[in-house]
Amino acid sequence: MKSKRTPYFLLIIISFHVVFLFFSCTPNRVLPIAIPTPADNPITDAKVDLGRQLFFDKRLSINNSVSCATCHNPKFAMTDRLPISKGVYGRVAFRNAPSILNAGFLKTMMFDGHVPSLEMQAIVPLQDHAEMGHDLRVLIPKLRGIASYQTAAREIFNRDFDAFVLTRSLAAFERTLVSFQSKFDLYLAGESDALTKSQKRGWALFSGALNCVSCHPPPFFTSYEVANNGLYQVYGKDEGRFRIHNDSSDIGKFKIPSLRNVELTFPYMHDGSMTTIDDVLNHYMQGGKHHKNQDKRIRAFLLSSQDRQDIKTFLNSLTDTSFINTIYGGKSIVFPSF
Ligand code: HEC
Ligand code: HEC
Secondary structure (H helix, E strand, C coil): CHHHHHHHHHHHHHHHHHHHHHHHHCCCCCCCCCCCCCCCCCCCHHHHHHHHHHHCCHHHCCCCCCCHHHHCEHHHCCECCCCCCECHHHCECCCCCCCCCCHHHCCCECCCCCECCHHHHCHHHHHCCCCCCCCHHHHHHHHHCCHHHHHHHHHHHCCCCCHHHHHHHHHHHHHCCCCCCCHHHHHHCCCHHHCCHHHHHHHHHHHCCCCHHHCCCCCCCCCCCEECCCCCCCCCCCCECHHHHCCHHHCCEEECCCCCCCCCCCCECCCCCECCHHHHHHHHHCCCCCCCCCCCCCCCCCCCHHHHHHHHHHHHCCCCCCHHHHHCCCCCCCCCCC
């Protein structure tokens, strides 16, 4: 047992070290690490502006009723507060909309963890029948016909508005959506008063006895792997990553979601089946539903009512609404009430 635990412990120490190192280099404590950016899509202000306009533009959907922001709404930390998202004509999509804050750091996208880049990901919702219902062959001429988009494409990319311009701009904008200014970040940066006593106890449980940290480690609060967290004994119509390679060891494996802003991103899990953090804690306390692929790290535990309270207050210390400023381009805006 002891030797098994050591790597996690080391991992935590290393993560702390890395975070401290980077925070000490960045005076405004905004980013723990640089946003990975592909060589063929450098971030520029003009491109991000174009991406932002496209992200909020309902004309990207077949009947001009749904934008990316419909399901990734800044008010709800880039989610939609629905168990399962709704797209054009009220069609019900496949899954719960994940927050796309810090999506620039994802190694693979989607709950199946199979789409390799933000540039490629953008095409999926645009053409998904239940999401935006469009067809790039129709959408591109439509957007090229909008003078401001065509002008921006010429100025920024030196070409007519096309799928390249659309996906590069959306991805560049998404890479600016970062969230690292929570109370917990201040604490990691050395402000020990940033967390209350209860939050510190919650962090100790999360990173210690309960070992949540092995799948949800700081600074991102996800290890970027896929895992079966024992949500079901029998997975119904959505078997997770299994649908990509038909490999039975993938049944019930889903991308481990980040827990940043988890206070704002309910309902939880790929199917929105849990409404509150209490529901989630009850699930983990029971040690999962024992699917054969259930990860060994999911094990039953007991929580006193004080422990439960401490974990919840700790999770709330991951809330950070500073991204709102970025989303609206630092312009003066009316802050949505959360
Ligand atoms: C109808 C709701 C809806 C719309 C509209 C929508 N999305 Fe999503 N988005 C989702 C859902 C649901 C998922 C999860 C899909 C999955 O895992 O199969 C998702 C996943 C993502 C992801 C991957 C996040 C992760 O953690 O893996 C990104 C990035 C993303 N969307 C960006 C966009 C962009 C850009 C647009 C506009 C072009 C957009 N979305 C439009 C619902 C929506
Ligand atoms: C073996 C890896 C693993 C461990 C350990 C683990 N989780 Fe998770 N967690 C996941 C996966 C995978 C999901 C997503 C499952 C899904 O979507 O069906 C998830 C989802 C969640 C969610 C929902 C997030 C959202 O936005 O939908 C919360 C909250 C959560 N976990 C908290 C915890 C806590 C608290 C612990 C410790 C008691 C913990 N997790 C331990 C893998 C893990």
